[in-house]
Amino acid sequence: MSARVAIIGRPNVGKSTLFNRLVGRKLALVDDEPGVTRDRREGDARLADLAFTIVDTAGLEESDPETLAGRMRAQTEAALEDCDAILFVVDARAGLTSADRHFAQAVRRAGKPIIVIANKAEGGAARDGVYDAFGLGLGDPIALSAEHGEGLSELYDALVEVLPRSARLDPDEEEAPEPLVLGDEEDGSELDLAKPLRIAVLGRPNAGKSTLINHILGQDRLLTGPEPGITRDSIGLDAEWRGRKLKIFDTAGLRRRSRVVGKVEKLAVADALRAVRFAEVVVLLLDATIPFEKQDLTLADLVEQEGRALVIGLNKWDLIDNKSDKARELRAEADRLLPQLRGTRVIPVSGLTGAHVEKLMEAIVATDAIWNTRISTGRLNRWLKPVVDTTPPPAVAGRQVKIRYITQPKARPPFFVLFGNSVASIPESYKRYLVNGLRETFGLIGVPIRLSMRSGGDNPYAGKKRRG
Structure with a gap:
C-alpha cells in the first residue's frame, strides 16, 4: 500500500x-x-x-x-x-x-x-x-x-x-512485466487485463451517480445528498470487480448548455467531458422516474461522437411500479430514440439499494469487449457479398457503384473501410444499411461504428475458396 x-x-x-x-x-x-x-x-x-x-x-x-x-x-x-x-x-x-x-x-x-x-x-x-x-x-x-x-x-x-x-523508489527496481493480453486468433481482438477498465458515469444532476459508485465501491467514498450539483471534479476511483481492475470516474451533473452560467460549473462540465474522452465505457445514468429527457439524448449522442462504448443505467428503479412492463417499454424507447446506438444495453438499477448493480457491471465488461472487437477481413467479406448482391447500392449519375471488399483496420471503436469504385458517392441511407448489418451480424451493440469509403483496391479474397 x-x-x-x-x-x-x-x-x-x-x-x-x-x-x-x-x-x-x-x-x-x-x-x-x-x-x-x-x-x-x-x-x-x-x-x-x-x-x-x-x-x-x-x-x-x-x-x-x-x-x-x-x-x-x-x-x-x-x-x-x-x-x-x-x-x-x-x-x-x-x-x-x-x-x-x-x-x-x-x-x-x-x-x-x-x-x-x-x-x-x-x-x-x-x-x-x-x-x-x-x-x-x-x-x-x-x-x-x-x-x-x-x-x-x-x-x-x-x-x-x-x-x-x-x-522511496528503488532505482534498481525491475521493470514491470508485460501486461497479460488475451486475443482471438480469428478476429484478432485484444483485451488488456493488466490495465484498469476506465469507466465514466455520466448524467444529469441528481441522477444518483455518486450514490451508485459508492455502492460499487462498497463504501461511502463520494459525497452524496439531495442538493443538485454536489459533484464538481471528475474524481477517478480504483475498484475491482470479479478480479478485473477498474477506474471509475464520477462526473458533475450536466445540464443544458443554456443553463450553465457560473464559471465553476463551466469548469466542472469541461472536466466531465474530459472524463468521457479518456473513458473506455460510459455509463449514462438516467433517472428512471423521468427517463430520456432531451439532455439524456444529447449526452448519449456525445458519447457516440466521442467513440466510447455506452451502457444505459436506469437508476432509482426501486421507485418504479410494474417493473417488467416498464423495463420492456424503456428498452424499446432507447432503440427508437438512439438508432445510432441500436441494441445498447439498458440496465435497471438502484444505487440506493444495490439492486441489479451486478447486472450493470456485467453489461459494462461485456460492452467493453465489444468495443475492442476485431473482425477478420475474411469474415467481413463473406458477410458483405450476399448483402451487396441482395441489395446493391444505388447507381450514381447512371453509373453502377461497385463495392469490392471491406476490412477493419482498428477497433476502439470498430472502424471499417469499404473499397470500390465511386463508393464516396454512396448515400447515407445505404451506409446506415451496411452499419446496421454489421451491428446485427457481428453483435456490435452499445458501441459506435465508423465506416469509411475509399476508391480503388482489388478484393484480396476474390476467387478464393471458403475455408471450413
Missing part, C-alpha cells in the same frame, strides 16, 4: 494547485471562488524519488453533520484518519486567519506528522505571512509557491523525514 499524504487548509489557500503540482497534471479544478473542492480527490504524486498518494480535501468547518458542509467535513476527516502525513496549507500573502488557527487545532488532534506549507510565497510581499505561520506551533513552515513550483526541494526534505521507507 502506498504512502498517503493529505492536503488540509481553509478554502482558497491553494490546496488544489498544490495537488496538481504534485501529480504533474491539472486534475483538480482550480478557481478563485472559495470552496470549489467538495470531495476528497486522490492522485499519484511524484517528488524526486518519492512516490505517494496525494489527497486533496475540502474544509473542516464546524457544521451540522446532515448539511452539505458537514458531509464535506466528514470526507476531510476520513482523509486525515487514513493518511501517513499532513500538508497543512496557509496563504502566506493573507497571513494567518482565525480559520487557519481553527483548522490547525483539528489537524493537531489527528496525531499525524504535520508539514506546514506557507503557499503563495513568491516575492518579498509574502515574507511576513511565512513568519506568521511559525505562530501555529506546528513546526517550521516551508515557503512554497505551488503555482510556480518554488520550494519543492524543501518539501521533499520534509516528506523524506515523515514518510515510510516504502515511499
Whole structure:
C-alpha cells in the first residue's frame, strides 16, 4: 500500500494547485471562488524519488453533520484518519486567519506528522505571512509557491523525514512485466487485463451517480445528498470487480448548455467531458422516474461522437411500479430514440439499494469487449457479398457503384473501410444499411461504428475458396 499524504487548509489557500503540482497534471479544478473542492480527490504524486498518494480535501468547518458542509467535513476527516502525513496549507500573502488557527487545532488532534506549507510565497510581499505561520506551533513552515513550483526541494526534505521507507523508489527496481493480453486468433481482438477498465458515469444532476459508485465501491467514498450539483471534479476511483481492475470516474451533473452560467460549473462540465474522452465505457445514468429527457439524448449522442462504448443505467428503479412492463417499454424507447446506438444495453438499477448493480457491471465488461472487437477481413467479406448482391447500392449519375471488399483496420471503436469504385458517392441511407448489418451480424451493440469509403483496391479474397 502506498504512502498517503493529505492536503488540509481553509478554502482558497491553494490546496488544489498544490495537488496538481504534485501529480504533474491539472486534475483538480482550480478557481478563485472559495470552496470549489467538495470531495476528497486522490492522485499519484511524484517528488524526486518519492512516490505517494496525494489527497486533496475540502474544509473542516464546524457544521451540522446532515448539511452539505458537514458531509464535506466528514470526507476531510476520513482523509486525515487514513493518511501517513499532513500538508497543512496557509496563504502566506493573507497571513494567518482565525480559520487557519481553527483548522490547525483539528489537524493537531489527528496525531499525524504535520508539514506546514506557507503557499503563495513568491516575492518579498509574502515574507511576513511565512513568519506568521511559525505562530501555529506546528513546526517550521516551508515557503512554497505551488503555482510556480518554488520550494519543492524543501518539501521533499520534509516528506523524506515523515514518510515510510516504502515511499522511496528503488532505482534498481525491475521493470514491470508485460501486461497479460488475451486475443482471438480469428478476429484478432485484444483485451488488456493488466490495465484498469476506465469507466465514466455520466448524467444529469441528481441522477444518483455518486450514490451508485459508492455502492460499487462498497463504501461511502463520494459525497452524496439531495442538493443538485454536489459533484464538481471528475474524481477517478480504483475498484475491482470479479478480479478485473477498474477506474471509475464520477462526473458533475450536466445540464443544458443554456443553463450553465457560473464559471465553476463551466469548469466542472469541461472536466466531465474530459472524463468521457479518456473513458473506455460510459455509463449514462438516467433517472428512471423521468427517463430520456432531451439532455439524456444529447449526452448519449456525445458519447457516440466521442467513440466510447455506452451502457444505459436506469437508476432509482426501486421507485418504479410494474417493473417488467416498464423495463420492456424503456428498452424499446432507447432503440427508437438512439438508432445510432441500436441494441445498447439498458440496465435497471438502484444505487440506493444495490439492486441489479451486478447486472450493470456485467453489461459494462461485456460492452467493453465489444468495443475492442476485431473482425477478420475474411469474415467481413463473406458477410458483405450476399448483402451487396441482395441489395446493391444505388447507381450514381447512371453509373453502377461497385463495392469490392471491406476490412477493419482498428477497433476502439470498430472502424471499417469499404473499397470500390465511386463508393464516396454512396448515400447515407445505404451506409446506415451496411452499419446496421454489421451491428446485427457481428453483435456490435452499445458501441459506435465508423465506416469509411475509399476508391480503388482489388478484393484480396476474390476467387478464393471458403475455408471450413
